Amino acid sequence: MDLSELGTPCLVLDRGKIDENIRRMREHLSGRGPVLRPHAKTAKCIEVVGRALDDPSSPVAVSTLKEAEYLFEHGIKDILYAVGIAPVKLERVARLREVGADVTIVLDSVEMAGIVGKRGGALGANFPVLIELDCDGQRAGVAPGDPVLVEIGRVLDGEPGTELRGVMTHAGVSYQARTPEAIQAVAARERDVAVESAGALRRAGLPCPVVSVGSTPTAWFAEDLSGVTEVRAGVYMFNDLVMAGLGVCEVDDIAISVLASVIGRQEDRGWVITDAGWMALSRDRGTAGHEVDQGFGLVCGIDGAPLGDIVVTSTSQEHGIVAHRGGGHAAPAKARIGDLVRILPSHACATAAMFDRYHVVDGSTEVVEVWQRVNGW
Ligand SMILES: Cc1ncc(COP(=O)(O)O)c(C=O)c1O
16 A cells, blocks of 8 residues: 555654664663663554564563553563552552563652552552652652652652662753753753762662663763663654754654645645644644744655655644745645645654554555554553
């Protein structure tokens, strides 16, 4: 089958680019000390995640328990559920552990450590836990230097239902760092906070075998990873316009695109209309603050090559408005009514989440495979 025979909008993945992105990150980290723990949050698909692992005994991170259950069904056992745990999810984690999945959970408060410890005791589970650290003030985690870290550690170490396994942090602020030097500084901070916190736990006589850091930009730009035991990254497998804008990849390295049909032209406004609105592209506008604003996506021909400076400037549910970046009155001439275009996404995780499968190509417009995704929670 050819892309031209598919219904639109749909999700297209270039297998050769995925393989190359995975190869480059693997090579980049190899020999540097920490192991790579690929994050399944973008892919949510065994055919993709499996390519990023050496073998099924390799570690993975997940963003939902559904991903954890799905990957375990495919033979993967070492799973970090890298979102703060909620009490209502503990039974599902316990069930997974009972059948042989080594699922580690994450928390950042004395209260939650107590809840998990009690529940673990009642369920006869011994939940391995990483304490989450806040290295950039963006989200969850214990602030650097806060003595509550050791308090949480003592609760986890003392309760029969938990096992203190270490610390983890994610420098989400790397997505806002605009220069290689800025990403290097974020990566240094991510590493320093994790390593210093691990030291604080150890000085208090507590175990801390795991020191886990990572995001795709910091995985690429970190200069010093000493003391870190694992690096997590997920979007590197796909890449997207945010990563290209940060200098983490080239636009040509983006493996994922949305196939859309041109359904109209508004010549007097300089617009082309496609059937890929925010239900297909997502509302993510991650490059809005970048030097080059890529709107809701960069428009390419069916062969995947950019048509020029042509972007999706606005979206409604099922309509995407395509125009020249920076405006102008002429509607893009290369996108004629009835044409198929491929739109490179701003944020791969968000765009992929709008679809239940990947139509896989390998450098041409021939669909060579269809891979299912596991959405939901
Ligand atoms: C906890 C955690 N670790 C790792 C990652 C992977 O980062 P990236 O998507 O930049 O590869 C994420 C992404 O959101 C995350 O939330």
